Amino acid sequence: MKQLYIDFDGVILDTMSKTYEELEKLGIDKKDQKRVMQYFRDADWKKLIEETKEINDSINEIKKICASKKFNVYVLTHINSTAEMVEKIKYLHKKLPQVTVVSVPKEIPKTEVVNPSAAILIDDFSGNIKEWQKKLGIGIKFVKELEGSDYPEITHLSEVIDMFNQ
Numbered sequence: 001m002k003q004l005y006i007d008f009d010g011v012i013l014d015t016m017s018k019t020y021e022e023l024e025k026l027g028i029d030k031k032d033q034k035r036v037m038q039y040f041r042d043a044d045w046k047k048l049i050e051e052t053k054e055i056n057d058s059i060n061e062i063k064k065i066c067a068s069k070k071f072n073v074y075v076l077t078h079i080n081s082t083a084e085m086v087e088k089i090k091y092l093h094k095k096l097p098q099v100t101v102v103s104v105p106k107e108i109p110k111t112e113v114v115n116p117s118a119a120i121l122i123d124d125f126s127g128n129i130k131e132w133q134k135k136l137g138i139g140i141k142f143v144k145e146l147e148g149s150d151y152p153e154i155t156h157l158s159e160v161i162d163m164f165n166q
């Protein structure tokens with residue numbers, strides 16, 4: 001079975017749109033790194049997760065991937081605080097108890113926490129895909145709608161099932 005790592009923010013839940021809305025409400029400039037970092041460290045992730053929509057039926061799509069028995073499925077997510085890690089794990093344990101969650105501190109690339117070699121990463125951030133491919137991993141870009149980027153793109157997570165024959 002292939003190792004399959006699925007990103008959380010912007011792939012499973014639309015936390016990116018939600019946090020950008022919040023930043024705007026608070027009058028924080030997205031380019032103001034220091035204040036943005038502070039916002040993420042202090043954010044109420046319980047509330048944020050409760051109020052954020054799933055993207056393109058992501059939870060059911062992951063259930064389909066698990067049912068295909070083709071992959072060892074992990075969620076691989078960057079975190080800014082312990083509170084964020086706790087709330088993401090609680091949410092995922094409830095929705096997808098069969099999936100292992102790997103939390104990576106924001107300061108460290110995902111490729112330094114898990115071994116990308118021959119493993120698949122589905123992520124919405126091109127930078128992560130690029131880094132993953134450099135380390136001989138297979139990168140797939142998750143998009144809400146097709147964008148025609150430099151990477152293979154999917155809009156629904158279960159599309160990965162038919163991309164690999166084993």
Ligand SMILES: [Mg+2]
Nearest residue numbers: 007009010124
């Ligand atoms: Mg993401």
